Structures are given as structure tokens and as C-alpha cells.
Amino acid sequence: MEFILQPWPWYITGPLIAIVMFIMIYLGKTFGMSSNLATICTIAGAGKKSDFFRTKWRERTWNLVMAVGALIGGFISQFYLSEPTNIDLNPQTVLKLKSLGFNDAGQSILPGELYSWANLLSIKGISILVIAGFLVGFGTRYAGGCTSGHAITGLSSLQKPSLFAVIGFFIGGLIMIHLIFPLIF
Amino acid sequence: MKYLKFLFVGIVFGIILMKSEAVSWYRIYEMFRFESFHMYGIIGSAIITGILLLEISRKMGVKNIEGFKINVIKKRKGYINYIAGGTIFGLGWALAGACPGPIFILIGAGATSMIIVLISAVLGTFVYGLLRNKLPH
Numbered sequence: 001m002e003f004i005l006q007p008w009p010w011y012i013t014g015p016l017i018a019i020v021m022f023i024m025i026y027l028g029k030t031f032g033m034s035s036n037l038a039t040i041c042t043i044a045g046a047g048k049k050s051d052f053f054r055t056k057w058r059e060r061t062w063n064l065v066m067a068v069g070a071l072i073g074g075f076i077s078q079f080y081l082s083e084p085t086n087i088d089l090n091p092q093t094v095l096k097l098k099s100l101g102f103n104d105a106g107q108s109i110l111p112g113e114l115y116s117w118a119n120l121l122s123i124k125g126i127s128i129l130v131i132a133g134f135l136v137g138f139g140t141r142y143a144g145g146c147t148s149g150h151a152i153t154g155l156s157s158l159q160k161p162s163l164f165a166v167i168g169f170f171i172g173g174l175i176m177i178h179l180i181f182p183l184i185f
Numbered sequence: 186m187k188y189l190k191f192l193f194v195g196i197v198f199g200i201i202l203m204k205s206e207a208v209s210w211y212r213i214y215e216m217f218r219f220e221s222f223h224m225y226g227i228i229g230s231a232i233i234t235g236i237l238l239l240e241i242s243r244k245m246g247v248k249n250i251e252g253f254k255i256n257v258i259k260k261r262k263g264y265i266n267y268i269a270g271g272t273i274f275g276l277g278w279a280l281a282g283a284c285p286g287p288i289f290i291l292i293g294a295g296a297t298s299m300i301i302v303l304i305s306a307v308l309g310t311f312v313y314g315l316l317r318n319k320l321p322h
Contacts, residue, residue, distance in 0.1 A: 017202070019238070037307050052313075072196050073200040073201075073202075075199075096218065134312075135309060142266055142270025143270025157257040161263065169271050
């Protein structure tokens, strides 16, 4: 039980993620989380504005159910399968974050400097999360998938488009962390 | 009831990603600074395991639950939308510290402000749908 409560090493979780992907394919479906964002648009009536959303969303109910499951899994893990443990970050990363104004790096899953509700009362605070979410939603649909669809499923099935997408993920991530972070933090 | 298995797989997926710490903003930041092997280990071992599972099942002619050959949907050919869309997603991934899977997982884990990220991600997807025909693919 002690092992369960601790963070799990990468060589356990990586293969487990691949097994989740394989189970979805075995069940005749795909492993792709960002599609749910488009499904939510369709349910909300976006089909009136764009053909792109004029789809039979009920055929993708299984994926929404999986997302609800993921949410429940997050709850179970956080409240029943974990004891408070700091994330074992590289000390250099912690120092760098301190210089940017993130003081408790690794002491929680998310930085309070970005995700506390108090922070969201400021224009800057709310803008960061809204812009970040917007880029995630726009980018994943433009690229036709996210980490699960491209990095895991696409690369596992040796698809070139997914390699391009993952290269894009890293171009964007590196630009954000190395060029834009110094400007906004 | 036919959806119960997907609920179960989702729960397992949520627990795995939480326990892997891949849902942590800090881990994503550390990854993009190349200061830890952790995230590369997760993604790399997932891909290697995935390649093996798919190749072995293909060679053995494994059938899926519906009785058809194991099949991964092929992505449309091209590169512009993959590079451009991927870059835009990467910017958001690094800033939010969460990709779509973890957005759902973290809301469940009690990060209620992640709902803001979810709503704006849905909005971003909607705007893509509006502009789709004007964008290069």
C-alpha cells in the first residue's frame, strides 16, 4: 500500500499509459482527449455556426464518458490514493521558478500563483488561464489531436503527421517557457 | 451499461496520470527546460510500449472486441496544420501546464479554477471551427 500512496516512477506509468491506449483501440475506439472539446461545442449548438461541428455527437458519447472517468480518477487518486508528498523537482528548476516569483515549487500539483481563485481576481491572473486554455483548444483541433492522440497513439503507430504535431508541441512549449515566460513573470 | 467500460478505463487513466505527476504544471515546466528525465521517461516508455503492443498484436492478427482487425485511425496527410496547430497547442500546454486529459483529471482532483481553462479551451476549439476554412492545412 505504501507504494501505491507514493508517486509512481516513469517506467511504471509510461507503459501503463500505453496499455490504456491499447485497451481503447481493442475496444474499437481511439485514445484522444481533445476530441471531447469539439463534442462539447457540438452539444452546445456550435453546429449552427460552423459545419465543422455538425456531427453526430452521440456516436462519441464513449469518449465523453471516458473524460468523466478521468475526472473521477483524478478525485480518487487525490483523496484516497495519495499522501502529501512534494514533487521531486530538479533543484535548479526550483531556483529558476523562485526567480520568476513562484515560491513553493513542487509543494502542490499546480502553482497557487496561477491557479488560486484569489489570483484570478486580477486581470493578469484570469487572462493567463483564459489565453492558455484558448491556445490549448484552438491548437489541438488545428493539429487534429493532443498528447494522447498524437504523442502516444500517433507515434506508437509510427504516423508521420503525429511526429510533425509533436515537433510543433515542443516548438510552442520551448517558445513559451524560454521566450515568453521572462516577459510575463 | 455499454459505456461502463469506458468509464472504468477513464478512471484508471486519471489515476495513472495523477500518480505519474504528469498532471503537474511544475513537471511540464521542468520538461521544457530539459532539467529532468521524468516526463521524457513517461512519454518515451509509453511510445515504446505502444509500438510493441500494436506491432505484436498486428503480427498475431489480434481482433478487437467487435471482431475486426486491430486498427489505428490514420491521420490525414500533410504537415502545415500539424506543425502550426501543434505549436499553438504547445504554447498553451506550457502556460497552463495541462493538456486536455489533465484538464479533466485536475478538475476532479479539486483544482476548481481549471474549469476556467476548460471553458476557454472549448471556446478555442469553437473559434478554430469558425476559422477552419480560412486556415492553411
